[in-house]
Amino acid sequence: MGFTWTIVAMIVVLAIAWRFLGAYMVSVYEGRTRWLSYIERPIYKIAGIDPDAEQSWQRYGASLIIFSGVMLLVGYMLLRLQGHLPLNPQHLPDVGPALSWNTIVSFVTNTNWQSYSGETTMSYLSQMGTLALQNFLSAAVGIAVAVALIRGFARKNSKTIGNFWVDVIRTTLYILLPIAFIVAIIFIAQGAIQTLAGPAHIHDLLNGVRQTIPRGPVASQETIKQLGTNGGGFFNANGAMPFENPTGLTNFLSMALILCIPVSLTYVFGKMVGHIRQGAAVLAVMVIIFGSWLAIGAVAEHQANPAVAAAGLSHQPTGNMEGKEVRFGDTSSAFYNITSTQTSTGSVDSANDSYTPMGGFAAMTGMMLGEVSPGGVGSGLYTILLFAIITVFIGGLMVGRTPEYLGKKIQAREVKLAAFGVLVMPITVLILTAVAVSVHAGRAGPLNAGPHGFSEILYTFTSVTNNNGSAFAGLSSNTAFYNIIETVGLLLGRFAIMVPVLALAGGLAAKNVVPASLGTFRTDKPMFIGLLIGVIMVVGALTFFPAVSLGPIVEQLSHGKFF
Amino acid sequence: MNRQFLLNLRRGFLVTVCFFVLLGIAYPLAVTGIGQAFFSSQANGSLTKNGSTLIGQQWNGPKWFQGRPDADDPMATGGTNLGPRSKTLVKDVKEQIALLKKERITPTPDLVTTSGSGVDADIAPVDAYAQVNAVAKARGLSVAAVRHLVSTQIHPAQFGFLGSPYVDVLQLNEALRTLR
Numbered sequence: 001m002g003f004t005w006t007i008v009a010m011i012v013v014l015a016i017a018w019r020f021l022g023a024y025m026v027s028v029y030e031g032r033t034r035w036l037s038y039i040e041r042p043i044y045k046i047a048g049i050d051p052d053a054e055q056s057w058q059r060y061g062a063s064l065i066i067f068s069g070v071m072l073l074v075g076y077m078l079l080r081l082q083g084h085l086p087l088n089p090q091h092l093p094d095v096g097p098a099l100s101w102n103t104i105v106s107f108v109t110n111t112n113w114q115s116y117s118g119e120t121t122m123s124y125l126s127q128m129g130t131l132a133l134q135n136f137l138s139a140a141v142g143i144a145v146a147v148a149l150i151r152g153f154a155r156k157n158s159k160t161i162g163n164f165w166v167d168v169i170r171t172t173l174y175i176l177l178p179i180a181f182i183v184a185i186i187f188i189a190q191g192a193i194q195t196l197a198g199p200a201h202i203h204d205l206l207n208g209v210r211q212t213i214p215r216g217p218v219a220s221q222e223t224i225k226q227l228g229t230n231g232g233g234f235f236n237a238n239g240a241m242p243f244e245n246p247t248g249l250t251n252f253l254s255m256a257l258i259l260c261i262p263v264s265l266t267y268v269f270g271k272m273v274g275h276i277r278q279g280a281a282v283l284a285v286m287v288i289i290f291g292s293w294l295a296i297g298a299v300a301e302h303q304a305n306p307a308v309a310a311a312g313l314s315h316q317p318t319g320n321m322e323g324k325e326v327r328f329g330d331t332s333s334a335f336y337n338i339t340s341t342q343t344s345t346g347s348v349d350s351a352n353d354s355y356t357p358m359g360g361f362a363a364m365t366g367m368m369l370g371e372v373s374p375g376g377v378g379s380g381l382y383t384i385l386l387f388a389i390i391t392v393f394i395g396g397l398m399v400g401r402t403p404e405y406l407g408k409k410i411q412a413r414e415v416k417l418a419a420f421g422v423l424v425m426p427i428t429v430l431i432l433t434a435v436a437v438s439v440h441a442g443r444a445g446p447l448n449a450g451p452h453g454f455s456e457i458l459y460t461f462t463s464v465t466n467n468n469g470s471a472f473a474g475l476s477s478n479t480a481f482y483n484i485i486e487t488v489g490l491l492l493g494r495f496a497i498m499v500p501v502l503a504l505a506g507g508l509a510a511k512n513v514v515p516a517s518l519g520t521f522r523t524d525k526p527m528f529i530g531l532l533i534g535v536i537m538v539v540g541a542l543t544f545f546p547a548v549s550l551g552p553i554v555e556q557l558s559h560g561k562f563f
Numbered sequence: 564m565n566r567q568f569l570l571n572l573r574r575g576f577l578v579t580v581c582f583f584v585l586l587g588i589a590y591p592l593a594v595t596g597i598g599q600a601f602f603s604s605q606a607n608g609s610l611t612k613n614g615s616t617l618i619g620q621q622w623n624g625p626k627w628f629q630g631r632p633d634a635d636d637p638m639a640t641g642g643t644n645l646g647p648r649s650k651t652l653v654k655d656v657k658e659q660i661a662l663l664k665k666e667r668i669t670p671t672p673d674l675v676t677t678s679g680s681g682v683d684a685d686i687a688p689v690d691a692y693a694q695v696n697a698v699a700k701a702r703g704l705s706v707a708a709v710r711h712l713v714s715t716q717i718h719p720a721q722f723g724f725l726g727s728p729y730v731d732v733l734q735l736n737e738a739l740r741t742l743r
Contacts, residue, residue: 005724039585047577048570063571070575074583119638129587136586137579165574172582177590184594185601191617194591194598194606202620204613206736207627209620213637215608220594237640240679242617243608248726305676306647311656313670318687318727322652322676323642326631326685329727333679350679351642360647452646474644555648562650 003298003331006252010259017260018283022267028174029147029167029268036173043169054160057506060148061499063164064141068108068495071137075104078130088123089198090214095121102483107134109494110142110376112225112232112346112469113486115478119214119235124196131232132221136180139228139261140171142378145498146265147171149382152505153406154272156513161505175261180224183253191246192219218243226257229376231346231469239336239349240325251328251349255339262286262343262374265381273406277524282384285532289373293366294338300358301334310562320359323351334359337470342366344376346469353448353456353472357556360472364459365548367466369540370425376467382501384532387539388523389418389504391532395521404520407513414507417500424496425465426543432461432489433547441481447474450563455551465489616733619684625666625701628694628739630732631673632659633681642679667700669693685729688717704742712742 027033034040044051055063078085079100083093095103099116106113107130116122122131144167151161188194195215202211218234222244225232235241245251263283270279301324304316319330328336333350340347341363352363366373372384389405393415396403403410436442436457445460446453456472463470464486471477477486522528598606609616619635622628645652659675668674673690691713699709716735719728 002720002724002727009724043578043581046581047574049574049578059567062567063574066568066571067575067578070572070579074576074579117639117641119640128591129583132591133583133587137582165578169578172586177586181590181594185597188594188598188602188606191605191609193608194595195608196595197607200608200610200615202610202614204620206613206740207620207622209614209623211614211618211620211635211637213608213615213618217591217595219598219606220591235640235680237642237680237682240642241640242680242682242684246609246617248721252725305652307645307649307652308656308672308676311653311675312660313656313672313675316672318672320647321672322645322647323679324676325678325680325683326673326687326690326729327683327726332726348679351644353644353646354642354652354679356647447644448646448649450648452648455646472644473641474646555646558648562648562653563646 006332006335009252010256013256014259014263017264018267021260022264022271025175025264025268026271028170029272033174040169040173047165049165051163051166053163055163056159057161057502060161060164061502064145064498065495067164067168068141071108071134072104075108075130075134076100079104079126082123082126085123085125087125087128087196090123092121092123095126098480098483099478102487104130105487105490106464106469107131107230107232108138109467109490110138110228110230110344110379111464111467111490112230113464113471113490114232114236114238114469115483117236118233124216127221127234128217132224135221135224135228135230135232136172136176137168139176139230139377140168142376143171143261143265144168144378145501146378146381147268149385149501149505150269150272152508153408154274155509156511158509161502161509176224176227179257180220180227183223183257184219186253187219187222187250190250191242192222192250193243194219215243223257225347226254226345227261229258229262229343229345231340233347239347240351245349248327248332251332251336254347255336258339258343258345259374261377262380265378269381275524278406281524281529282388284529285384286372286374288533289369289536290342293342293362293373294335297334297338297359297362298331300356300362301330303356305356307562320356323354325350337363338366341468341470342371342373344371344379344466344468346463348470351473352470353474357552360455361548361552361556363470364455364462364552365540365544367462367468368544369536370422371466371468372536379467383421383497386418386421386501387536388532389414390422391528391535392521392523394535395531401519404514405523407516408508408511409514414504417504421497421500422539425493428465428489428492429461430543430547432465432485433458436461436485441479445475445477445479445482447476448563451551451555451558452563455555458547458551460486461489465493467493611733611737613737614733616731617684619682619732622732622736625697627736628691628698628732629674630686631678631683632675633677633683635682637682640681642681643677667697684733685731688713688728688730691716691730691735698739708742709739712738
């Protein structure tokens with residue numbers, strides 16, 4: 001019963017966000033929202049940015065790459081020097097080179113893979129000034145690229161697609177900061193911590209127990225980690241840790257924060273291209289895929305854990321509770337983790353590694369579809385639009401006419417760029433997984449034996465290349481091998497998709513609009529929605545079925561066997 | 564192109580610096596200020612004199628209600644990450660079942676599995692009721708009194724539907740201590 005009402009409440013919250021946050025975001029990108037201009041204008045002045053200057057896609061892309069490069073460099077240095085910097089009450093030493101590189105690449109690419117344990121590795125300055133800062137900026141960069149692509153569709157005969165600096169700064173100030181700030185206060189009221197006072201030392205006189213409890217500025221980081229679909233926790237246990245996610249309400253708000261921007265961006269898309277129905281069609285695809293995967297995940301986690309049953313406790317009315325928190329229960333935990341894996345967020349409120357085989361399958365394959373349902377902030381929308389281009393192309397092949405999408409002719413250049421953007425992820429995941437299982441350093445990683453051990457490796461590369469960041473966390477990934485090889489997936493999964501998207505945006509903006517005719521394939525109708533879902537499924541299944549068979553599928557089928 | 568590159572480099576660096584000050588420092592400090600001013604107990608970790616009500620701890624002996632069999636080390640949070648077909652998990656759960664049976668507690672799923680955080684402070688009402696007989700006997704209290712105490716300690720799902728009902732083990736044991 002509780003689960004049904006949770007879903008109903010989420011639909012209501014997201015419907016409101018879609019309409020109103022969506023409309024607000026449109027006004028931000030059209031420059032009509034100005035209530036923080038007393039902060040915005042000085043930043044332009046200091047950085048020497050002319051907010052009225054438009055950029056070509058090449059300039060836009062170059063600014064993006066350079067900005068990301070600067071953030072990598074600054075962040076890397078701050079982590080390497082953390083022992084010499086202030087706000088370090090635990091006197092933690094500098095972070096090592098391989099781990100610093102892995103961490104900063106992962107945060108700049110909006111992934112937040114955690115090879116480190118926050119509570120024993122990162123000073124408060126690193127958490128606030130490096131990790132949380134990247135939670136804002138990497139999210140803003142992702143949304144900027146999506147908005148640039150939308151402009152590509154919306155404009156005609158235009159040489160430019162917007163100004164990267166303006167898009168990033170306005171996204172951060174007007175959208176991310178206010179929401180993160182307000183919800184952070186609610187999180188604190190619920191029990192999330194927010195202090196600079198250092199660890200608490202406990203001596204329990206009832207019981208004689210002594211504990212050292214790490215603390216820090218958690219709530220402020222928690223809300224932006226969810227809102228920006230980043231996912232990196234202050235603590236190793238991420239959203240399962242009560243200081244990050246203390247109650248059922250914070251669990252719900254976390255999911256709402258994760259979903260609100262990716263969902264609202266479909267409104268922004270529809271509004272800016274002039275037909276809200278076009279955005280609604282894309283949203284429908286996202287909702288159908290998300291709902292299906294949520295059903296698999298929630299049903300799977302409501303089943304008994306096979307290992308617990310084999311140990312003699314087969315009656316598990318509350319589902320698989322290994323790796324889950326009592327205050328959330330089985331289905332709410334599954335809801336959270338499915339939300340996080342389908343949005344390239346990667347925060348977890350329960351241990352994915354201990355999910356039932358089909359629960360783990362749902363988490364893993366949700367990412368393998370390319371993070372489009374609804375995907376990360378910005379990245380979800382631009383990736384699903386790549387699939388939409390492939391879809392109208394296939395539709396065009398069927399009837400033998402030049403395909404169009406939103407009045408733009410889809411020609412060889414568009415199809416090549418979209419196909420490239422769609423294929424980067426699966427090729428990278430499969431090659432990196434093959435490398436890792438072929439070398440000793442890779443095979444040394446998994447905690448679990450048998451097919452689950454393979455799943456741990458496959459999950460890792462799926463997660464990093466999709467810029468998700470969640471893990472089958474049994475894998476010991478804080479080794480030089482994994483720290484370095486993961487960054488290949490992280491960087492390709494981010495920039496090898498963003499650059500073709502921007503090239504696409506530039507090309508589309510330059511085109512004229514062809515008026516719709518009777519023969520035009522309508523992209524706001526159920527036929528298109530079904531075909532787009534079909535294309536996403538076929539691409540995902542064709543590329544990943546063999547690999548998934550060796551992991552969760554074989555694990556599901558090995559009844560009575562333990563490894 | 565070269566000039567453009569240097570210009571962008573300068574912009575990138577200066578935007579990063581601006582946001583480092585605004586988002587990396589000012590934002591968390593402002594949230595800390597508001598949190599400490601209005602919700603100081605929660606912001607500091609919901610500490611009582613015997614520990615945090617949000618962080619689980621080990622309870623020794625049959626006189627106390629037991630939490631989940633977590634490591635309860637807040638400096639190393641996280642689950643066991645053992646998979647659903649792990650021999651190690653089968654062995655661990657078997658041992659935990661044997662331990663509970665020795666203390667005459669009927670095993671329940673939460674009491675034989677570990678949590679995602681490794682510091683779960685809570686158990687489900689059914690887990691607490693399963694321990695009532697054992698605790699009452701060890702303390703020489705009436706079963707009815709201990710059972711009633713448990714029923715007063717149940718936190719319902721928020722707004723009736725968010726999350727699952729639970730009992731906070733530290734709060735329960737603090738209340739148990741005063742029971743005569």
